[in-house]
Every structure is written in structure tokens, then in C-alpha cells.
Amino acid sequence: MRIELEFYGPIQDRMGGARQAAEIDGTPATLDALVAQLAQRLDGGDYLQADHLRIAVNDRLVDRNSKLALAEGDRIAFLSPFSGG
Amino acid sequence: MTDLRVYLTGERLDLPALNKALPDTETVGAVASFTGHVRGSDGLTALELTHHPAMTEPALRRIGEIALKRFALQALLIAHRHGRMAPGEPIVHIIAQAPQRRAALDAVAYTIDVLKTEAPFWKREWRSDNAIWIEPTITDQVEASQWLETET
Numbered sequence: 001m002r003i004e005l006e007f008y009g010p011i012q013d014r015m016g017g018a019r020q021a022a023e024i025d026g027t028p029a030t031l032d033a034l035v036a037q038l039a040q041r042l043d044g045g046d047y048l049q050a051d052h053l054r055i056a057v058n059d060r061l062v063d064r065n066s067k068l069a070l071a072e073g074d075r076i077a078f079l080s081p082f083s084g085g
Numbered sequence: 086m087t088d089l090r091v092y093l094t095g096e097r098l099d100l101p102a103l104n105k106a107l108p109d110t111e112t113v114g115a116v117a118s119f120t121g122h123v124r125g126s127d128g129l130t131a132l133e134l135t136h137h138p139a140m141t142e143p144a145l146r147r148i149g150e151i152a153l154k155r156f157a158l159q160a161l162l163i164a165h166r167h168g169r170m171a172p173g174e175p176i177v178h179i180i181a182q183a184p185q186r187r188a189a190l191d192a193v194a195y196t197i198d199v200l201k202t203e204a205p206f207w208k209r210e211w212r213s214d215n216a217i218w219i220e221p222t223i224t225d226q227v228e229a230s231q232w233l234e235t236e237t
Contacts, residue, residue, distance in 0.1 A: 008137055009207035010218035059139040079137070083221045084165065084206030085121050085177050085197055 001027070001072055005038070009080025011053065014044050024070075031055060032064045034076070054079040088160035089149045093142045095168040098175040107160045107182055117189035118180045119197050125172025128212045134176065136167045137205040144204040148196060151236070156192040158183050163196060167206070195232050202229040 005022050007015045022041065028034035035055070039045040055062055056077040057070075090106055100120065107116075123132045149161050160182040170176065177200070181192035201221065208219040 008135070008205065010220065013218070056137075056140065059137075061140075077137070079205060080207060080218075081221050082202055082205050083208045083219055083225070084134070084136075084204045085201040 001070065003070060004073065004075045006075055006077040008077060009082075011047070011078050011080045014047050015078075016043070027070055028068055030064070031057070031062055031066050031068055034068060034070070035064065048078055052081055054081075087153045087158060089146065089153055090160075090162040090164075091142060091145045091149055092162075092164040093136065093145065094164070094166060096166075097170075098164050098166055098178055100175060100178060103162060103164050103178050104180065107162055107180060110159070112184065113159055113182045114184045115186040115189040116180065116182050117186070117193045118178070119193045120175050120179075121177040121197070123170045123172050123174050123176060129172055129210055130213060131169050131171060131211040132176070133169045133209040133211060133216070134167045135207045135209070141165075141167075141205050145200065148199050148203060151199075152181070152192045152196050155195065155236075156181070156183060156188040158188060158192050161192065161196070163200070165200075165204070165206070169211075198225075198228040199232055201225045203233075 001024050003022055003024060005020050007018055012018050022038060024037055028037060035048050039049050056079060058075050145163050145165060149163050152158065153161055158181055162180040164178040166176050179193050179196050181189045183189040202225055209216045210219055
């Protein structure tokens with residue numbers, strides 16, 4: 001299955017850009033399982049497991065132990081700590 | 086009757102216009118505001134704020150709705166810039182209206198403290214052609230958590 005990855009904030013520099021597509025095997029049952037798979041597949045992917053990153057699925061923040069029902073083309077956003085104001 | 090106004094814009098904030106945006110009613114006893122500006126220092130040429138195109142405005146609205154209820158406000162305005170700003174330009178403007186001063190003052194403090202760590206914005210400081218990301222500080226996290234830990 002092909003999904004879209006988005007990176008917001010400083011994580012962009014570590015991952016080499018703001019967006020990339022990724023092929024994943026099967027249908028990971030939880031966000032944690034998806035992140036573990038991406039960590040193995042992507043250059044610099046280990047960093048995706050950092051606790052301080054927040055993760056959104058199709059623009060909704062999701063807990064890492066949440067169950068997933070991914071579909072082709074879903075967007076997974078990794079968000080560096082926010083620094084507004 | 087409560088009134089929440091949220092503005093997220095790539096244009097320079099027009100502070101005089103924003104200050105006139107909320108209705109002036111007889112029951113308002115206190116108006117408090119906060120404006121954050123780009124602090125020019127150490128050769129800073131610009132501050133760039135990026136945001137999430139779909140998540141940032143709802144996050145600001147959610148923070149505002151909680152503040153309205155928590156402090157029993159009559160009105161709250163949150164205006165936030167994104168894009169590239171020069172030193173001195175306003176980044177964020179918050180106005181709270183309440184019957185009493187404490188509620189208005191606390192609501193403004195709450196909104197800016199929580200916004201800093203809970204609204205999806207990211208800052209980069211530019212000095213000539215060099216940019217560095219600005220991470221939230223421990224102080225930012227402590228000031229937000231003092232409110233969030235007591236949120237009901």
C-alpha cells in the first residue's frame with residue numbers, strides 16, 4: 001500500500017524534505033506498528049520514533065497506540081514540537 | 086452571549102483594526118490584550134512562521150473555545166500571522182473581554198501560553214541566507230502545562 005508522509009517543522013531537515021511517498025507492507029494495526037515499519041524502511045527513519053513528535057493521520061492527531069485502518073493514499077504527518085506565538 | 090474571532094493570515098496584522106473588531110457593549114467591564122512582536126536581535130533579518138494548512142485554525146479555535154468557557158468571557162479575539170516577518174512586526178494579537186479584570190487578564194495569559202505549545206506553528210529565524218529552527222523552550226512548556234494540568 002502506498003501512503004503519503006508529511007513532515008512539519010525541524011523534522012523536515014532530518015527527513016530531507018516536507019513530503020515523500022512510502023510503500024508499506026500489509027495493514028499495520030496501530031500507529032506504533034506503522035512507525036516501526038517506517039523506521040526500518042526510510043533513511044533517518046529511526047527519528048520518527050522520537051516521543052516528542054506528534055503524529056496526524058489525514059489531518060487528525062492520533063495517539064501512537066491507536067488502532068489504524070489505513071487506506072491507499074492516506075496522509076501521515078509527523079509534527080515537530082509546536083512553537084507558535 | 087459569547088463571541089470568538091479567530092484570524093490566521095499571511096498578511097501583516099492591522100492592530101488598530103483588530104482592536105475595533107470586538108463589539109463594544111455596556112456589560113464589558115474589562116478588556117485585556119497581548120501582542121507578540123518579532124524581536125530583532127543578533128542580526129535577525131526575518132522570522133518565518135509555518136503552519137499546518139488544515140490543523141492550525143481549528144487548533145486556535147479550540148483553544149479559544151476553552152478560554153471562553155474557562156474564564157466566562159464575553160468575547161475573545163485571536164489573530165496569528167504566518168509567513169515571513171521583519172523584526173518589529175506583530176506575530177500574534179489576543180484580546181479578551183470579560184465583566185471583571187482578573188478573568189480578562191488570565192484569559193489572555195492562558196491563550197498565549199497554551200497557543201505556544203498546542204497550535205501547530207513552527208518558527209525559523211533567518212540571518213541573511215541562514216535559517217535555524219526555533220524549538221519551544223522549557224519555559225514555554227512549563228507555562229503551558231500550568232494551565233493544561235488544571236484543565237477540566
